Amino acid sequence: MVRAPFYDKNGMKKGAWSPQEDHKLRSYIQRFGHWNWRELPKFAGLKRDGKSCRLRWMNYLRPEVKHGNYTxxxxxxxxxxxxxxxxxxxxxxxxxxxxxxxxxxxxxxxxxxxxxxxxxxxxxxxxxxxxxxxxxxxxxxxxxVLIDNPPNMILESSPLSPTTKSTTELSSFISDSGYISSLNVSGGMEDICLPSSSEIYEAQSSGDFWSEPFVVENIYNQDGYPPFLARGGLVLPLPYEMCYGDSADLLYQLM
DNA sequence: AAGCGTTCCAACCGCAGGCGC
DNA sequence: CGCGCCTGCGGTTGGAACGCT
The missing domain is CATH 1.10.10.60 (Homeodomain-like)
Structure with missing residues (x-):
């Protein structure tokens, strides 16, 4: 039914998505939105191209997507x-x-x-x-016939993506909607990972950062965020491994 | 049980439009 | 205006599941 997973010449994974990949993508987007599809997989810890991530999210992982059973x-x-x-x-x-x-x-x-x-x-x-x-x-x-959206329904044009939101606005949106708050199994909004640049550097240099060999000076400004993100006052969504520990696994089990 | 053809859908690919520089 | 980047769209394909002989 689905294509067998394989890696292309660029090391990008193609074909069927594993449950782990789904979990990573879903968790990441539910926390940070899809601020940039091209960059997202790197931060989400996925060896997929952005296009593939977008497709998977839009067609399969979005919470409001229904499958089969056409009336x-x-x-x-x-x-x-x-x-x-x-x-x-x-x-x-x-x-x-x-x-x-x-x-x-x-x-x-x-x-x-x-x-x-x-x-x-x-x-x-x-x-x-x-x-x-x-x-x-x-x-x-x-x-x-555009039936009323359920309260938790996120349209493609909805502000889930934080690209247009400042940090404050995003946090407000998130807490107002109760969307991500519900994900915080172990605490409040403070649980969103916002480590210092030194933490990021440490994680990166210790080898459990992205698989790609980023140079910290090129990616992060002194606030610890990539310049292209920090310019817009946007909080940097962090790499998957740094954000999701046991609580994410617990969440996954609950889902 | 085995072989073969068909169905179905997740995922890929190429292209076009919008936008910023 | 031209260029590059990003996103979204629609056509197509791969292959597992299913049905038939």
Whole structure:
């Protein structure tokens, strides 16, 4: 079902994700957001490229993502929207909370395409859609079926990513939403790892830092954060190993 | 039980758009 | 304006799971 894991010529892992990798990525993003997909895997302790991490998060690990079990209503809506928008899967996905463009695309090709073909011959399809239209009618109905997001739902455009947030704002967001607070099994927000630059240097030089040979002077300014991050007043998300100890493992077991 | 074909979906790839410099 | 970087999108593929003979 999934591609066998392998390493490409750059040492990047490809193919199926292991539960450990999922755990690392999920934990990291839930704590720090996806501030930069390209850099994220290094900080999360993953030997994956950013694109792969983004895909895995968007299509599989996001808490609001639903898997399988398409309802008749969803099927009808997909078919209707496909008729309207064609293969613009992201547009279609926007009208189906919890469904990703990739999953909808797959679902279309494996199930609905055939059904659409059948029904376009008979006219069963249009009767189905008219039923659906009855519930969310007239212009803008695509938006109107955008069912209310659950309280913990994070849209792609949501401010989970701290790129636009200052440290204070991010902390406020995090505690207000209760999102990351709930992750702090062993304490409060102070548990977020914010070691000094010397700690970072120590960890790096002791060899349990990233697998990549970073030079501390090039990466961290005197605040201990990479210049490109510190400029925006953003707290540096720390490498996975430094942030997740036993509490993360405990959390993982609870999940 | 074994071999073969089909189904299905996670993941990859290439491209385009947006943005900053 | 051109360039490079990053992100997101849509098409395609790999291969495990499943069904059939």
């Amino acid at each position: 008749e209503e969803e099927d009808a809506l997909i078919m209707k929207l496909h008729e309207e928008f064609g293969n613009r899967w992201s547009t279609i996905a926007a009208s189906l909370p919890g469904r990703t463009d990739n999953e909808i695309k797959n679902h279309w090709h494996t199930h609905l395409k055939k059904r659409a073909k059948r029904t376009s011959d008979g006219k069963e399809y249009s009767s189905t859609t008219s039923q659906s239209e009855a519930t969310h009618s007239s212009e803008g109905e695509a938006e109107s």
